[in-house]
Amino acid sequence: MTPAATTRPAAGHGDALIALDAVRKSYNIGRPSEAEVLHGIDLRVGRGEFIALMGPSGSGKSTLLNILGLLERMTSGSYRLGGEEVQGLDDAALTLRRRSTLGFVFQFHHLLPAFSALENVTLPALMAEGRVSATHLAHARSLLDAVGLAQAMHKRPSELSGGMQQRVAIARALVMNPPLVLADEPTGNLDTASSSEVFALLRRIHAERGTSFVVVTHDPRLAARCDRLVELVDGRIARDEAITWGAEPAHAG
Template identity: 90%
Template sequence: MNTADAAVPPELIALDAVRKSYNLGRHSESEVLHGIDLQVRRGEFIALMGPSGSGKSTLLNILGLLERMTSGSFRLDGEEVQGLDDAALTLRRRSTLGFVFQFHHLLPAFSALENVTLPALMAEGRVSRAHLDHARSLLDAVGLAQAMNKRPAELSGGMQQRVAIARALVMNPPLVLADEPTGNLDTASSAEVFALLRSIHAERGTSFVVVTHDPRLAARCDRLVELIDGRIARDESIAEGVEPAPHG
C-alpha cells in the first residue's frame, strides 16, 4: 500500500454511540436511536431493514446530514461532522452524498436532462458543458438516451426513478443513500431499478445504503443491517442465495 492509499480512510462513515431524541415539550423527550455503532466501508452495498417505527428513516437522515444527532460521534470520510455548522454540512453533503428517494421528486417543468443537472446548478450556480456531458452519459448509462428531453409526465414510473438515480450520481458521490427506491414501482420495474443500482455499484464502486422492506431485494445486497426499536439487532454479511426472513 502506498502513502496515498494509506491516507484514505477505509470507512466512508463511522458512527459511534449515536443517539437521537426529539423534544416533546414540557421537559419531555423521546429517544428514537439508542447508541448506534455503524461503519459504512468503501464499495459496500448495504440493505437497511426493520419494522415501521424502528428508526430507519431517522438513521438515514442522520447519515445524509439532513438531521443532527443528539449525541455521539459521526465521522464522514475521516472528518468529525458533529460540530460543523449548517453551511459546512451542506458542502459535505453535496460533495460526498447522493440521494434516491421513494418518490422521485423530479421537477415537472424540467426535462430529464435538466433534472439530472440540478445538483450541479445548486452546487455551483451554473451548469457547465462538462456537467451536461456527464448528465447525458449518466442518462445513457441508465437506458434513457432517447428520453433526455422528455418531461417526467412523459415517462413511466420506472423511467422517472432512473432519472432520479442519474441525478444522484451527477456529482460523483462516493456514497448513495436510497430510501425505499423501488417502493412505488411494480414488480418488474422494481427488479429493473434494483438491478441498475447493483450494476452502478459494480461498475463505479459507488457505496450504497438502501432502505427496503423487501427481503428479496435485501438478499441481493452484500450486507444486512437490521434496526429494531432504535437499536441494531443484526449486522451481517449476506451469503449468496440466503434470503433474510421477512419482518412482521
C-alpha cells in the first residue's frame, strides 16, 4: 500500500535541527570534469523526527548521510546544524560538533572484539575526554540495561548474537546523549526477527528520549514504521512525505 502523500512544508532554520540548502557534492574521478552526486539538496530535519531515507543504489544516500554526519564536506551549499553553519568549520571543530551532536549506528556494528560490551559503549566518552568518568560509566550501564543487555555487559562481541551486538552499537551511539542519531542500514545484517526487534528498540528510544533519527533502509516494511519518508533518486529528493503507519512506501529502493 502507498502511504498518504502528504508533502511536508519546509521548516525554518529556527525550528530545524538540520537545515540543508542547495547542497551539492562532486567527486574528482581523475578526469578533467567532476562527477556530481548530489544536485542541490534542500532538507529539514526537525527535533524529534524519525525519518526513513530510501532510494536505489547509486542515488546518493550514503553521500548524503556522510555529509549529515560531518564525515564528508559538501562541494557547495549551506548546512546548518542546531542553527550553526558548519561549512566553514575546520576539521577539529567538525570533530567536536560530531561528538557532541551526532550518534552513529551502522549495518556492521564495528565493535572492538577485545573489549566487553560495556567498554565498547564507553568508547565515545573515552575518545572525547581521554578517560571514562564514573558518570559516563553509570550512563553506559543504564543504556545497556535499557537495550536489554544488563546481564551481558561484561561479555565480548564474540559471545553475543548479531542482534545483541547491534544493541550494543545502539547504546554506544547514545552514550553522549546526541540529539540526532544517523543509522545506515542498521538492520541490514540481521535476520527478520532480530531486525524487527532492533527497529522496535530504535522507535522506543525515539519515543522515550525524543532523539531524532535518520535511518537509511532498503526495507519498505521498516520504512513504513517511520514517521516520514525522504526518497533520493539520481542525487535529488524525489519524495518527502509523512508516512501513515502500516502503509508500505511504494517504489522503495
